[in-house]
Amino acid sequence: MYQKLSKSLIGAVAALTMLGTAATAADWRGWNIHVDGYPNTVAMDKFAELLAEKTNGEITLQMFHGGTLGSQLDAIEQVRLGGLEIGNFNLGPIGPIAAEANVVSLPFIFKDVPHMFRVLNGEGGEKIAEGMAAKGLVPLAWYDAGARSFYNGTKPINVPEDVTGMKVRVMNNDLYSGMISELGGNPSPMAFAEVYQSLKTGVVDGAENNWPSYESTGHFEVAGFYSLSQHLIIPECLCINADVYNGLSDDMKAAVKEAAMESATVQQELWAAREMSSREMVEKAGVVTNEIANKVPFQEAMVPVYAAYLEANPNLRPLVELIQSTD
């Protein structure tokens, strides 16, 4: 009898302990739009691995790649509301939610990618992060997404007039629609997953993206002229739901942040290599690339886009000026 009781007691204690673990441990779910082998996909898997390691298994993350959990716009909402904990997002579609983050979507605001990272790693990055956190999204680390350029199926673009009358897919953000309109084109905001079919069937004439996405989506197969306008250099975030992050102990916060920073290092290294290999791959497949000798007319055409942003957000003029005056 005594033995029986003690056995069941041990069992009960064990069950309680397990329950205790289950209550403190967290199983997170993460969203990513990209395919297997893409730098962001590899880096997000690395993040999941490091997270488990650095939290001694207290936090685990299941990654859902390829946009299987929905479009980027939906996923951003999900992470803000807590339906998902983690996402790798481009700051483009976050801009309409957090005006500070929208500053990176002003065409030609960054001179190049190193300039963007200098801004992000300084006061500008803090301001952007604060704006995002206030809307429920905490950026844990920044990913590289290179520069975006125009592509289409009919001709190289050399001057703004070449865009006139062209229907161009953009991400959901009024600044991008304004950008295309100012060049005389017709903007068509659309989810990433729909672009291939739209280019193929002529619903749009062109789009814009970086080398790796142009290649990984197969857009190069149906829009073979890539013109190096490099009009947008938009960072991406490894973002977490603000309540989830703020609810963590300081130790856990540090572990999560560390895992994110290390995954960003992995991403940035893979990114540099993939930009080159993607370009090489599509050019071998027959893509015609052209440099744009004079980007000034494109930049000048963007004056009304800046004016609209500053009119809507007069308080963010110092942020724009801070970026412009950062070396």
Ligand code: GTR
């Ligand atoms: C890619 C980016 C994606 C998505 C996509 C798009 O470069 O990594 O997150 O924003 O562009 O054009 O929708």
